[in-house]
Each structure stands twice: as C-alpha cells, then as structure tokens.
Amino acid sequence: MIRKAVRFVDQRSGTAPLLRKTLRYLFPDHWSFLLGEVALYAFIVLVATGTYLAFFYQDSTVQVTYHGPYVPLQGQEMTEAYRSVLNISTTVKAGLLIRQTHHWAADVFLAAIVLHLLRIFFTGAYRKPRELTYWLGISMLIVSLLEGYLGYSLVDDLLSGMGLAIGYGVALSIPFFGANLASLIWDGPFPGQHAFFSRMYIAHVFLFPALIAVLLGAHLALVALKHHTQFRRERRQSERKLVGVPMFPGQTPRSLGLMFAVAGVLVLLGGLVQINPIWLWGPYHTYSSTNGAQPDWYLGWLIGGLRLVPHWDFVIDGYTLVPNPFWGGAAFPGVVFAFLFLWPWLERKVSGDYAFHNVLDRPRDAPWRTAIGVWMLSWVVLVFFAGGADRVDVLFDISYTSQIWVYRVAVWVVPTLLAIASFWACKELRAAEVVHREQHRAEEEAHAAAEREATPV
Amino acid sequence: MARARDVLIASVALLLGRRKTRLRAGGEERIVPAGEPQPGAELLVMALLVAAALCAVAFPVFYALDRLPHQTQLLGASLGLSLLFIAAALILTGKKLIVTEEIEEGYPENEHEAEQEALVAVVHESGSRFTRRRLLKGAVGLTGGALGVALITPIVSLGPVFDMTPFYKTPWRRGRRLVDEKDRPYRASDIEEEDFYTAFPEGADKEALGSSLVLVRLPKDELDLPPENKGYAADGIVAYSKICTHAGCAISLYRAPLFQADEPRPALVCPCHYSTFDPGAGGKVLFGPAGRKLPMLPVYIDRKGELRARGNFDGPVGPSWWGVRMRKPTT
Numbered sequence: 001m002i003r004k005a006v007r008f009v010d011q012r013s014g015t016a017p018l019l020r021k022t023l024r025y026l027f028p029d030h031w032s033f034l035l036g037e038v039a040l041y042a043f044i045v046l047v048a049t050g051t052y053l054a055f056f057y058q059d060s061t062v063q064v065t066y067h068g069p070y071v072p073l074q075g076q077e078m079t080e081a082y083r084s085v086l087n088i089s090t091t092v093k094a095g096l097l098i099r100q101t102h103h104w105a106a107d108v109f110l111a112a113i114v115l116h117l118l119r120i121f122f123t124g125a126y127r128k129p130r131e132l133t134y135w136l137g138i139s140m141l142i143v144s145l146l147e148g149y150l151g152y153s154l155v156d157d158l159l160s161g162m163g164l165a166i167g168y169g170v171a172l173s174i175p176f177f178g179a180n181l182a183s184l185i186w187d188g189p190f191p192g193q194h195a196f197f198s199r200m201y202i203a204h205v206f207l208f209p210a211l212i213a214v215l216l217g218a219h220l221a222l223v224a225l226k227h228h229t230q231f232r233r234e235r236r237q238s239e240r241k242l243v244g245v246p247m248f249p250g251q252t253p254r255s256l257g258l259m260f261a262v263a264g265v266l267v268l269l270g271g272l273v274q275i276n277p278i279w280l281w282g283p284y285h286t287y288s289s290t291n292g293a294q295p296d297w298y299l300g301w302l303i304g305g306l307r308l309v310p311h312w313d314f315v316i317d318g319y320t321l322v323p324n325p326f327w328g329g330a331a332f333p334g335v336v337f338a339f340l341f342l343w344p345w346l347e348r349k350v351s352g353d354y355a356f357h358n359v360l361d362r363p364r365d366a367p368w369r370t371a372i373g374v375w376m377l378s379w380v381v382l383v384f385f386a387g388g389a390d391r392v393d394v395l396f397d398i399s400y401t402s403q404i405w406v407y408r409v410a411v412w413v414v415p416t417l418l419a420i421a422s423f424w425a426c427k428e429l430r431a432a433e434v435v436h437r438e439q440h441r442a443e444e445e446a447h448a449a450a451e452r453e454a455t456p457v
Numbered sequence: 458m459a460r461a462r463d464v465l466i467a468s469v470a471l472l473l474g475r476r477k478t479r480l481r482a483g484g485e486e487r488i489v490p491a492g493e494p495q496p497g498a499e500l501l502v503m504a505l506l507v508a509a510a511l512c513a514v515a516f517p518v519f520y521a522l523d524r525l526p527h528q529t530q531l532l533g534a535s536l537g538l539s540l541l542f543i544a545a546a547l548i549l550t551g552k553k554l555i556v557t558e559e560i561e562e563g564y565p566e567n568e569h570e571a572e573q574e575a576l577v578a579v580v581h582e583s584g585s586r587f588t589r590r591r592l593l594k595g596a597v598g599l600t601g602g603a604l605g606v607a608l609i610t611p612i613v614s615l616g617p618v619f620d621m622t623p624f625y626k627t628p629w630r631r632g633r634r635l636v637d638e639k640d641r642p643y644r645a646s647d648i649e650e651e652d653f654y655t656a657f658p659e660g661a662d663k664e665a666l667g668s669s670l671v672l673v674r675l676p677k678d679e680l681d682l683p684p685e686n687k688g689y690a691a692d693g694i695v696a697y698s699k700i701c702t703h704a705g706c707a708i709s710l711y712r713a714p715l716f717q718a719d720e721p722r723p724a725l726v727c728p729c730h731y732s733t734f735d736p737g738a739g740g741k742v743l744f745g746p747a748g749r750k751l752p753m754l755p756v757y758i759d760r761k762g763e764l765r766a767r768g769n770f771d772g773p774v775g776p777s778w779w780g781v782r783m784r785k786p787t788t
Contacts, residue, residue, distance in 0.1 A: 026562050093520060096529045097536075129567065162706050166729060169704030169776035179778035180618045187616040189623050190705055190775065191664055195615075227564055241561050249489060249555045257547030264540030271533005287655055287669035287699050289707040291728040306704065306746060307730040313748030313777060323777035324748035325704045356567045390731065400731060401744055 026244030027251045028230035028237075032119045034258060039112035041262040042105050043216070047209065049102040056092055057154070058084040059201035061194050070279050078283035081197060082156040085278055101270025106148045108266060110298040113141050121343075121373050123360040125229045127353075131344045133222040138340050140215045143208055145298060150204040152276065152296060154197070159276070161284025162293055165190060166306070170329030175322050191286055229360050239358050292390065301380050304387030305332040308407055332383070339376060367426035375419040382411045489556055498553035502546045509542035621780075622787070625773055627667025629754060630788040634659040635670065635696070635764040645758045648674045648694050653711035653725075655699060658766070666775040667786065669699035670754060671708055671725060671736075672764075679723060679737040686739040686771065689755040694764065696754040697740050698774045701727035703747035705776040708734070725751065739771075749777055752786070 010016035027033070060080035066073045068083070069090050078086075088095040117137065120126055126134035149167065153160045168190045171182040185199070186192030228244065230237055237243045245251050269275075281290070295303055305328030314322035347369065348354060363370040386407040393400040515535040519528060551557070587593060617623060635643045635656040643656055654672040657663045674693045682689060689695065699707050706729035713723050724743055725734045732747035734740045740751030752774050755767035770786045 024560075026560060029559075093528075094532055097532045100529075101533075162729060165705040172705075172776050172778045174779075176779055179621060179624060182778075183620075183623075184612065184616040184618050190666055193616075199615075225565070236561055240564055242564055243559055243561045245557055246560055250551070250557045253547045253551035253555055257544045257551060260540045260544035260547060264537045264544055266537075267533055267540060268537030269533075271530050271537060285707075286664045286666060287657075287707050289709045289728050291710060293728065303730070309746050311732070311742045311744075311746055311748050315782065318782050320777055320779055320781045320783075323779070323781065324746050325776065328746065329704070358564050390728075404731075 023248040025247045026242055028228050028244040035112055035116040035119055037258055038262055039109055041259045042109035045105040045263050045266050049098045052098050054205050056088045059197045061197050079156050082283050085155045097271050100275050101266050103275045104269040105266045122363045125360055126344045127357040129226055129356055136215050136219040140212055143211050147208040150200050155278050157278045158281035158284045159293055162289050169325045173323040173326035229358055231360050300387045301384040304383040308386050364426040364429040367423045370426050371419040371423035374422040375415040378415040378418045492556040495553050502549050505542050505546035509539045512539035625784050625786050627774055627786050628658040628661035629766045629769045631768050633766045643764045644762045645692055645764055648672055650674045651713040666700045670696045671699045672696050673736050675737050681737050683739045686753055689753050691756045691758050695736050696756045698752040700775045701732050702749040703732045
C-alpha cells in the first residue's frame with residue numbers, strides 16, 4: 001500500500017529524495033519551540049471558524065429593525081451587519097460556539113505570537129542567518145493585530161463603534177496627511193459611507209489572512225532552509241552540528257497532538273467560557289458610548305498609551321502639526337516595532353558580531369540584550385496596565401487621576417530599575433556558574449588524586 | 458457465512474496480531490531503530506481514541522436536539538473533549554509507542570561562495586551589449602515611477618481625498634431647534650441641574666459627528682465662561698459637541714459634584730480615554746489626553762420656551778487633524 005503510493009508519487013514528481021529529507025528533518029527538543037506552533041494551529045482554527053462565520057455575516061450598514069429572539073433588542077434600529085452577528089449568536093445552531101471559538105482563537109493566536117517573539121528575542125534566535133525569518137515574524141504580528149481589530153470592528157455593536165472611532169481618531173492624527181488618509185478609508189468623515197464596511201470585510205476575510213498566509217509560508221520555508229536553532233544541552237551540540245528528533249516518526253505525533261490540543265482547548269473555551277457578549281452592548285451610534293469598555297487584550301497597550309499621554313497637541317503658530325492621539329496610538333507602537341525591526345541590525349553594529357549563530361544564548365549569556373529587552377517589555381506591560389486603571393478605580397476605589405499620574409512616572413522609572421536588576425542578575429548567574437564549574441573541577445581533581453594515592457603502584 | 462468468518466478472523470488478527478519486525482530487502486540496516494513493544498500503552502491509546510469517538514458522536518446528537526438547554530456548552534464540551542482525547546492519544550503515541558530518535562546532523566552550509574560568484578558573473582556578463590547604462594537606468598527608473606503612480610491613481614476614488622470642507626461642516630445654524638433622540642423639541646424647562654441630555658439638530662442626520670450635543674444646566678456660580686463664549690449660555694444651559702476632541706468617542710459621563718465629593722467642579726468625561734472637560738469654562742480641558750477644548754454651541758430660548766441654536770460651534774468638531782485650528786466650522 002505505502003510502497004505503491006510512494007512509487008506513484010516519486011515516478012510522477014521525482015520528489016522521493018526531497019520527501020525523505022523532509023521526513024527526517026530534525027527538531028531540537030525544547031518546550032519553548034512549541035510556541036510558534038501554537039500560533040500556527042490557532043491560525044488554522046481561525047481560518048476554519050472564520051470561513052463558517054462568513055457564510056452568515058452581512059457586511060451591510062443598511063438600517064433594519066430587529067425582530068429576532070433576543071427580547072431586549074426587539075424593535076431596535078440597527079445595521080444589517082450587527083443583526084447578522086446577533087443571528088449567528090442566537091438563531092444559527094452552533095453559531096455561538098463557532099463565533100466564540102473564533103474570538104478565543106484570535107486572542108490565543110496573538111498571545112502565542114507574542115510569547116514566541118519573547119523567546120526568539122531573549123535567546124538571540126534572530127541573529128544571522130535568521131534575520132529574514134524574524135522580520136517576517138514581526139510583520140505577521142503587525143498584520144495580525146490589524147486583523148484582530150478589524151474582526152471585532154465588523155460586529156458593529158457599541159464596542160465595535162467605539163473602537164472604530166478611536167481608530168479613526170488615530171488615523172486622523174497622522175501629521176500632514178492623516179485626514180486625507182482617513183477620508184480615503186472611510187469615504188469621507190466618520191462614521192463614513194456604506195463602502196467602508198465592505199472594505200473592512202474584504203480586508204478581514206481575504207487581504208489580511210492571505211497576507212498572513214504568504215508571510216507564514218515564507219517564515220516556515222526559511223526556518224526549514226536554515227534549520228532550527230538549538231540550545232547547547234549536550235556536548236555534541238554545536239554551531240555545526242544539530243541534535244534533534246526527526247519529523248517522522250518522532251515529531252509527527254507530538255506536533256499533531258499539540259494541534260488537536262490547541263483546537264480542543266479553543267473549542268472548549270468557545271463552548272464554555274463566554275467572550276464578547278455582543279447582544280449586551282446594543283447597536284452603535286456616534287452619539288453613544290459606555291463606561292468600562294475594554295478592547296481585546298492585544299490592543300490594551302494602545303488604549304493605555306492613548307490614556308497616559310498628557311493633553312499635548314503639537315501646534316506651531318495656529319497650525320496643528322501633531323494632534324494628540326498620534327503619540328499613544330501611532331508613535332508608541334511605531335517606536336516598539338521600529339525597535340523590534342532594527343534590533344538585530346543595532347546589536348550587530350554595536351557588538352561587532354557578524355558571525356553565523358545556530359546555538360542559542362540563554363538570557364544570562366547576553367546581559368545587555370536581556371536588560372534592554374526587559375526595559376522594552378516592562379515599558380509596554382506598564383502602559384498596558386495603565387489602560388486598565390479605570391477598572392482598578394471601579395474595583396478598588398483608587399482615584400483614576402492619581403493612578404494616571406503614578407503611571408506617567410512609573411512607565412519610565414520602573415523599566416529602568418528592572419533593566420538594571422536583570423543586568424545584575426545575569427552577571428551574578430554567570431559568576432555563580434563559573435564558581436560552580438571551578439569547584440566541580442577542583443573536586444574532581446582532588447578525587448582523582450585521592451584515588452591515585454589509594455591505589456598501590 | 459465464510460466471508461463473515463474471514464472478516465472476524467481478520468479483525469481478531471488485526472487487534473491481537475503484532476507486526477513482526479521485518480528486514481528490508483537485501484538485509485540492509487534499519488533506518489528507524491526497533492523498540493520494545495508497549496501493549497499497555499497501545500491499549501490506552503485505543504481507549505483514548507474510543508473516548509474521542511464517543512464525544513464526537515455526541516456532537517451531532519446535541520446538534521439535532523431542538524430547544525436543548527445549554528446547547529452551546531454541550532456542543533463545545535463534546536467537540537472540545539473529542540479533540541483533546543485525540544490529542545492525548547497522539548501525545549501518548551509519541552511518548553510511548555513511537556521510537557524517539559535523537560539524531561545528529563550537520564547544519565546546512567553557511568554560504569555557497571562559488572555559486573554566489575557564478576550568479577554575479579551571469580548577471581554582469583549578460584549585459585555586455587549595453588553601453589549607456591546610466592541613461593538606461595534613468596529611463597527604467599522613470600518608467601517604473603510613472604507606471605507606479607498610474608497604477609495607484611484609482612485609489613483616489615476611494616474617498617474625497619483632497620477636499621477638507623466636509624471635516625468642518627456641521628448641520629447647525631442660527632434658529633435650528635434642539636431635539637431629543639425621538640425628535641421632540643427640548644424646552645428650557647426640561648433641562649435640570651446635575652443631569653445631562655443628548656440633543657440633535659432638528660431634521661438632520663443624527664450620526665454625523667457635527668450633530669450631537671450634550672446639554673447641562675449649571676448653577677450661576679459654576680458658570681464662568683471665557684470672554685469669547687459670552688452669551689453662549691441660555692439661563693444657565695450650556696451646549697457642547699458630544700464628540701470628544703481626542704479620539705472621537707461620545708462623551709457620556711457627567712461628573713456632577715453631587716456624586717464625587719472629591720472632585721470640586723462638574724465635568725464632562727469621555728469614557729474611552731477619560732478626557733475631562735469643564736462645562737462651566739467653555740469646554741476647557743481639565744484632565745486627560747484631549748488636546749483641544751470641547752466645541753461650544755451658542756443657544757437661546759425662543760418665545761415658546763424651546764431651545765434653539767444661535768449659530769455654529771466655536772471650533773471644529775471631533776478628533777483633531779493637521780491644521781484643524783486654521784478654520785471655523787461651516788454650515
């Protein structure tokens with residue numbers, strides 16, 4: 001059976017040598033190497049569930065009156081888009097399960113990408129010859145953030161509308177051409193014309209997913225062409241020699257197992273843990289908003305950035321050069337992504353290390369990189385927390401304004417302290433290792449000497 | 458009958474029979490080393506697969522039942538558990554039943570210098586007939602640029618890209634009545650202190666950013682309008698654009714001193730990023746990220762006691778853009 005299939009394929013494609021190599025491609029064994037795979041499998045779940053949702057969703061902003069089964073909204077005016085998502089959630093059998101699984105998958109997808117990125121950064125996996133792989137990954141993260149944002153904007157409930165208003169405000173704030181750009185995207189000033197929803201829809205279900213798929217393909221191809229990096233855990237592992245488990249048979253059941261586990265957890269979450277109950281928010285109007293609205297977690301750092309910046313518009317002699325939302329909504333993520341893109345190049349320039357690297361650093365092996373990474377990470381995380389200050393105000397009754405003032409200082413001071421602490425920790429860990437090695441060697445020598453003495457010649 | 462017996466025997470053989478390790482033709486060495494059989498693990502894998510099958514069978518059953526309480530939860534649990542059982546079976550297979558080899562292999566070559574040289578040579582040598590390279594490069598660059606511009610030109614059709622007037626337009630003009638969400642005109646006597654109201658221009662599109670207003674009535678001692686807004690209030694009633702000048706959300710919080718003892722003045726707050734505006738001082742920014750004051754609309758009370766606009770806003774409505782402060786709103 002198998003022999004027949006192999007012969008058939010090889011005679012018609014000549015790929016037996018390639019397939020044999022692929023089958024025996026080596027995967028170094030470390031749990032942190034699975035984070036990227038989790039993202040990949042979440043993406044598969046996203047495409048599958050998203051395709052199903054697209055069979056029911058309507059990208060229309062025509063006003064209709066709701067007559068569905070959800071009583072509190074009956075008789076309300078809303079867009080056809082929002083009504084179709086309400087129907088997916090109430091009347092389409094299994095629709096709510098698929099919609100919630102889709103939403104959970106998006107949150108897990110981005111979480112896995114971010115954790116994967118942290119692993120890549122702190123182990124120096126992006127170094128030559130893998131910069132292209134890394135840049136493709138960062139680009140995917142940016143596209144995925146936009147893709148997620150469009151996803152919950154399409155629902156057209158109150159939360160969607162508030163998010164879109166903020167997106168519009170940020171687009172408008174870009175110096176010199178922001179208003180023109182926003183006018184192009186929305187077909188005029190906010191809330192825009194009907195065409196805007198069609199544009200979001202085609203971007204969400206085709207342009208961005210296709211872009212992610214292309215970037216993903218290139219990312220994986222480059223990983224395979226240059227092979228995986230590895231930690232040095234055994235003596236035989238080196239810059240020239242890779243030790244790992246072959247794709248088949250060793251890695252296949254593990255990877256497939258992970259795929260089914262990711263899909264299983266997402267479906268369980270989609271069925272058992274409510275996410276974004278869109279019927280509670282009601283339809284969006286430009287003149288309505290609600291307190292306590294929070295975006296999906298992966299946009300929390302941007303809402304924090306927007307909330308933290310003091311009321312500065314950059315105005316020169318009556319000409320508004322930079323309106324305020326630009327700082328938190330565009331400049332802040334711009335700085336973060338510019339840092340991520342430029343880092344491999346910066347590190348090479350400063351360290352003068354132009355060598356090829358297949359063996360990973362542990363964070364302690366590169367104290368400067370670790371310290372700078374900790375600074376950036378804690379900066380972003382603190383701004384993220386600042387975005388939740390209103391929840392803290394409600395839950396613990398700590399004044400919002402004083403929290404914001406604390407954060408305005410803390411986002412600069414705390415990362416600096418943490419960076420210094422992590423730099424020191426790296427140095428100490430390394431020093432302890434040297435001491436340990438020395439001790440070990442001394443003990444071995446003493447032991448050998450004792451044995452020599454004990455053995456009569 | 459004989460067929461049934463064959464099937465039975467075959468399935469028993471399939472279940473019980475363990476594959477004998479066979480040498481490949483020619484007695485070559487194995488590629489994947491042999492491992493010890495693990496009948497216990499095999500049995501467990503089968504049990505997990507059966508559990509997965511049972512859960513999977515439950516899914517269409519739950520799906521088919523109408524008016525099932527907690528249908529979403531049961532559907533999610535059955536499908537999710539089925540997938541997780543398969544995951545467990547696969548991971549167990551990987552850990553116990555598949556021979557896990559740890560193989561070493563050389564990394565691919567860092568670079569192929571001879572090939573690189575050959576590539577460069579091919580490109581260089583292919584151009585031996587070109588003599589005016591500079592000029593040619595210029596021509597190619599020119600054509601590429603021109604064609605690029607031509608190809609992106611249709612994008613301009615997406616929206617009014619150069620015309621900024623729609624951003625300054627609002628439906629407000631002198632005499633226009635203020636109505637509520639159900640188009641009923643507001644009377645000055647409807648507006649009470651320590652409460653806030655959303656108003657729209659009569660007969661206009663309520664969704665346009667320039668339409669919606671917040672109305673509040675302030676006690677005389679709270680009203681301290683700057684000179685340019687003198688006469689904007691009517692009997693303590695002030696009207697502001699409802700759209701925050703920061704990022705365009707609707708201002709839907711009114712902090713009257715009654716509710717927050719620690720805050721000295723009443724304030725209009727946007728719940729998106731907590732930009733806070735002073736309704737008694739012409740919409741001045743008190744706190745938060747908004748870089749521009751809230752646009753104020755002058756109002757008056759007509760002879761029937763209804764509220765009407767006295768003119769347009771004192772500044773452009775909605776989030777700011779480059780040059781926003783250069784013009785006044787138009788009708």
